[in-house]
Amino acid sequence: MVSVAIFDYGAGNIFSLKTSLEKNGANVDIITSFDQTKKYDGLLLPGVGNFDPAIRSIRDYSALGFHDFVKEKIPVLGICLGMEMFFKQSQEGKEKGLDVMNGEVIILPNNMKIPHMGWNSLEITKESKILEGVENNSWVYFVHSYRAKPESSDIIVANADYGIKVPAVVEDKLFFGTQFHPEKSGKVGSLMIKNFLRVCSK
Amino acid sequence: MVLTKRIIPCLDVANGRVVKGLNFESIKDAGDPVQLAEKYSNEGADELVFLDITASSEQRETIKSLVKKIAEVIDIPFTVGGGVKSLQHARDILLNGADKVAINTGAVKNPEVITELMELFGKQCVVVAIDSRRNYNIEKGKNIFSENGKQFWFEVFIYGGKKGTGLDVIDWSKKIEKLGAGEILLTSIDRDGTKDGYDVLLTNEIVLAVGIPVIASGGCGKPEDMIDIFKNTEVNAALAASIFHYETHSVNRVKQLIQENNIPVRY
Numbered sequence: 001m002v003s004v005a006i007f008d009y010g011a012g013n014i015f016s017l018k019t020s021l022e023k024n025g026a027n028v029d030i031i032t033s034f035d036q037t038k039k040y041d042g043l044l045l046p047g048v049g050n051f052d053p054a055i056r057s058i059r060d061y062s063a064l065g066f067h068d069f070v071k072e073k074i075p076v077l078g079i080c081l082g083m084e085m086f087f088k089q090s091q092e093g094k095e096k097g098l099d100v101m102n103g104e105v106i107i108l109p110n111n112m113k114i115p116h117m118g119w120n121s122l123e124i125t126k127e128s129k130i131l132e133g134v135e136n137n138s139w140v141y142f143v144h145s146y147r148a149k150p151e152s153s154d155i156i157v158a159n160a161d162y163g164i165k166v167p168a169v170v171e172d173k174l175f176f177g178t179q180f181h182p183e184k185s186g187k188v189g190s191l192m193i194k195n196f197l198r199v200c201s202k
Numbered sequence: 203m204v205l206t207k208r209i210i211p212c213l214d215v216a217n218g219r220v221v222k223g224l225n226f227e228s229i230k231d232a233g234d235p236v237q238l239a240e241k242y243s244n245e246g247a248d249e250l251v252f253l254d255i256t257a258s259s260e261q262r263e264t265i266k267s268l269v270k271k272i273a274e275v276i277d278i279p280f281t282v283g284g285g286v287k288s289l290q291h292a293r294d295i296l297l298n299g300a301d302k303v304a305i306n307t308g309a310v311k312n313p314e315v316i317t318e319l320m321e322l323f324g325k326q327c328v329v330v331a332i333d334s335r336r337n338y339n340i341e342k343g344k345n346i347f348s349e350n351g352k353q354f355w356f357e358v359f360i361y362g363g364k365k366g367t368g369l370d371v372i373d374w375s376k377k378i379e380k381l382g383a384g385e386i387l388l389t390s391i392d393r394d395g396t397k398d399g400y401d402v403l404l405t406n407e408i409v410l411a412v413g414i415p416v417i418a419s420g421g422c423g424k425p426e427d428m429i430d431i432f433k434n435t436e437v438n439a440a441l442a443a444s445i446f447h448y449e450t451h452s453v454n455r456v457k458q459l460i461q462e463n464n465i466p467v468r469y
Contacts, residue, residue: 012323015299019274050324113415113438115326115384118205119248119468139206139468141248141279143301143326162205184279184301186243 004042012048034062034069042200047080051093083177103150128157208248208439232447243276245453254284273299320382390420397423
């Protein structure tokens, strides 16, 4: 059985993500530190909380750092805030991001209702492991006020159209990020969770 | 594609059962909350709202376990409200699987709780529910409207629509936005349970007054009422209970009708 860990920043609902992973066959632990004796096949950075406190909870309470824990071996799925943390920095906070993807996170344009909340469709731009079997224009659930601005569009595998294009799924080696919430996106979201777990089991 | 309009079935729960009342009163049984939640989720509901209308403190443990049971069977966003007053209570709800907490009376009594919740969980978790009723006693400083030759203002009511607060709904909406609310669940007591359609005047005023999403609630008796509120206001979501509970209309069928009227929905 594939065994994954959800890192809990202590800031909201991770129960739904846990349930979704379990329904797709994973064994799930919730961790608050990277100092673990158990080995995991995958790591999830969930999508609830604020940038600075979440970064601090990842950085400050473990002897082992995020990068050493992952060691380019463990697949990581970052959801919403979790994905935003992959980048160098975010306008939401002052702390440095995890910097595993080049680029930054900026606030959504102020002509939109913020937080941006609801279902939008995916424009898939590239083949990717996490979107295997997901149809173009599938509906997914977004709730966010910030968006990623990668330095290169190479890592973007799907966008959402808000009038402007917003990166919806990013993928770089073993790092996968979704701006939306797969655990709240019905059957399509569940398929992405399943795809991620397949990557983890390899 | 733009962001779609959200269709949100609401589960009013008393003593573990879904109930529905008229003008916040005379309540009748409408089913098991877990079963209904699962059904609506499968039928294509965009979100669910779950309100504990008894909201007594003895019920808190029961509600926690009910939230968990519902979260286990659905894979769409989920708001829980009813009697939420403290951070701890909100935390209990969120950690058991809800995505947002709705506060109403608790926010009027202690507006700082909005900011505290926002700082801890983020804006997107904080829904302020506002129950509005027309007050025909004209007072200075209120936003005055008129319908059929009668003047009135919209007053915020609390304790399940039982008690007026003297607060103007428009002013209150702006205030809670400043305090950190991420969304407004706006219920028209004047329309609730009447099946006469949503309160277009009220909804439009609030949508124009704030920059955060607004959910219209109260008065939906048929799918056309949803089409009507989306055509006449820029509201982001429409909430309804009875049209879904009594099998009059499936969520999917309602969304099909809305889409046929060129309103963007997830269908």
